[in-house]
Amino acid sequence: MSKLAAAVPKRDSPTWASYLLITSYSWFIFGLSATQALIRDEQGTSRTVSSLHAVLFSLGGIVAGLIAARLILALGRGKFLKVAVVGATIGVLIYTVPGGTAVTLIGAFVASLFGSAIIVGASAFLFDYQKQAGPAAVTEANALAALGGILSPLAVGFGAVFFFGWRFGLWVLFIGFAMSLLLMRRSPHVFQVPIDEHIREASRAQFPRRFWWALTTLFLLLSTEFTLTLWSADLLRDRAGFEAGAAAASVAAVTGGLFIGRVLGSRFAEYFPVDRILTLVVLIALGGWLVVWFSSAAAVILLGLVITGIGAALFWPLGLSRVVMASGGQSDRASALSAVAGATAGGIGPFILGALADLVGVHTAFLLLPVILLSGLFLIRIKPVTRAITPTITGYSEA
16 A cells, blocks of 8 residues: 555645646646637738747747757756746737737747746656656646636636736736745755756666657647647537537537546556556547547537547646656656657647548548557557666666
């Protein structure tokens, strides 16, 4: 029983600070989607021009992933996170400044650049700080982030109707940033771990082969999550005749499933191996896809989207856990490259399905999802990460 207890996260000030950092930036991610139609009306732009926000947002995540590990090594994780919070705050302020399209595009890029850095630094910290409970802690953090994903669009809409406009809904995240910085100040020594020569040497080491398999698996799984979120509204219109509210209904269904899945998954991650849970949730997502694809009734499709969301909920936290476990102790670099994989998946997966939809229709194009899911499941089974891969004198010890 002691082994099981060791996998329960410590919920102290540093942990809550990390949770708030991840949740606050996730508030912006989901709020960004909710503001696109409002910005489009305000600026009088087309959907094509408005979609550039997503392009710049993905580009910011990729750049952050490529440079974050080196900056953490140079600054230390505590200072890095503080700089990232300041930068993300500036990015959100730029995005919400009344102005032209160029201003909001720059804001989306800056917010994503520094916000993705927050995800990298906070996730890596949780893995190192929580030890065996790292996967459970990251899943718990992402459960709170999913809750933020539900509340953020509501806050944007509430602000647009009752307060000072839609911008008020995004500014709520500044409260979370402020609270996280205050919590970090209570335990500064925990975040400001000195970078000794051993860590510097490890940061220059090559990753084990299994790391790249784990990163590929993460890319595949995240491709399905992003694709599902972006194109489920079109599937509802195509199969169930939805028009008004289709996008909101589909995103709410998927996001609600993400929240449920992460709340339940954080408990399971305390007691069961990551690969076993990830195998189960991929199968759940496949089951949800079957419900979605074979139905033409709106209520049934929405139920299928919730089920798929429950399965996809753990793709990021547990997929990231596998990448870090396979990194040979290089948690910062592993988290950074995971951010690159996620940002790339967010662009490639939806693009491929969209191109297929133009050729064969959105319903047939959705057959892409089980192909990607089964590919990810295949890699989980043939390239398992059953425990952390540890560096040795001559190389790496792989499980």
